[in-house]
Amino acid sequence: MQVHHLCQAMSEIAPLRLAEDWDNVGLLLGHRSAPAARVMTCLTVTSAVVSEAEDENVDLIIAHHPLPFKPMGKINTDSAAGELVWRLCRAGTALYSAHTAYDSAVGGINDQWCEALGLSGGKPLIPQTTSHPIEARTVKEGGTGEETAAIGAGRFGDLPEARPASEILAAAAEFSGATRPRMVGDPHRPIRRIGVACGSGGSFVGAARRVGCDLLLTGEATFHTCLEAENTSLSLALVGHYASERFAMESLARRLQTLPDSLKPKARMANEAGLEVWASRREHDVIAVDPVSQNP
Template sequence: MSAVTVDAVCQLLAQWAPLKLAESWDNVGLLVGDRAREIRRVLTCLTLTPDVAAEAVDQQADLIVTHHPIPFRPLPRINCDSITGEILWRLIGAKIAVYSAHTAFDSAAEGINQSWAELLGLQAVRPISDPSASDPSASDPSAENNLGSGRYGLLESEAPAREVIRRCAALVQSTSPPRGVGPLDQPVTKVGFACGSGGSFVAQAARCGCQLLVTGEASFHDCLEAESRGMALGLLGHFHSERFAMERLAVRIGEALPTLTVWPSRAESDPVQMI
């Protein structure tokens, strides 16, 4: 069996989460590394922190697939004067490549938001907003491809918003209690999901007729808007709304490329603690 290269994994990930789906402000694709390099060990994570970088070096990873890109914004220099620079310097020294699909993976047909719709058993699932990509094929109506930002659909049976939010937290084995905004005892059938920092989807979800929007985190003003619109809002925490998908992605990469050793970071944890 032929050796697997960094590029082979990049191409596979781009099939699952086409980079044209990424938001215009995002930084996606191969961010660090040599496409031609042969690899054996791949680590997935939600965020590439110093602890995750140390794990990658210690465990001799060749490629890190991170959800949140690093660097996210352009860097005028790479040195150890900043946390980002220190992480990149260490990874470059160890010849560890870095790939991120970020918002492309959020929006993909088999991405994070679609995974949430399936976990909740939603029916008639649609994106909350259309793809931002300018490529007409991204929104080809004949494809029935379910591409776009966020997801919403119908529960099999109505349930109080509070119960649905708790169910979401349990599905990903969240260690932190979720929070809620608005009419939490209201029975809901149409539920939306926007992973990560999804508060900006409040107005769009309301226009889609959602009675509940579940996300990772939202600003105070997004919470006020949801409340004013009479729509419930569930906050799972950014980490818990997305980390499970990177664990699943590790399994999927390993199944597609069985010569690789692939694992989700064991050093990563939610930085927000209950006190």
């Protein structure tokens, strides 16, 4: 197995054409022909993640958040990002990121949220503007069916019947493992149409209102965005940036463990040694729930 086989697999799961113009996606570090038998997914490349990669002889990290995110004029250990890149180079570990392409892809993070919440008729909050509607195949984990759907940023869909906002927040927290979910708006308000924007989704407030959402679920939003939502009667469910996306790194690892059918003939000779994919076991949410009570 080589790095380019995994890059091609990721391009089928999350086509890079779906990424936002400002994003930094694709193979960010490494040689495409390098071996890639040991692959690790993670949300963010941190010191703990790099240490795990060093200890476990990881060939390729597939991170959701790109490193670097912004252009780097120098790569040295004077900056946190520079030190991480330097350590990866020294270890010979390649790095790939799909970021907003995986957010927006059919079967990507926002689609997984829609499925978890039981939403029907999922559509993009902000459709990708092209001369022709973009369609992509959906292959659910463990499933065999296929369907097509328009592509774009965020998602919205409807519940079978209205539920209190507090129940939506509780269900979202249980699914994502969020330890400190928060809400803007009346917790007893009946919710039928829900918008979803993983990560920092405050910029989707206007789009959610335009399509008639009662509630927008996201990771985090600024104080003034929360005020805007409250003033326009849009409820917000905030599960935390980490919780809103980290679960999808687990499902991505499971999906990559079995290469897409279209890649199997090409990778058969390179896959004699096997492929091992796992989500980082050391990654954690850096925002502590209650650091005072956790002190000995």
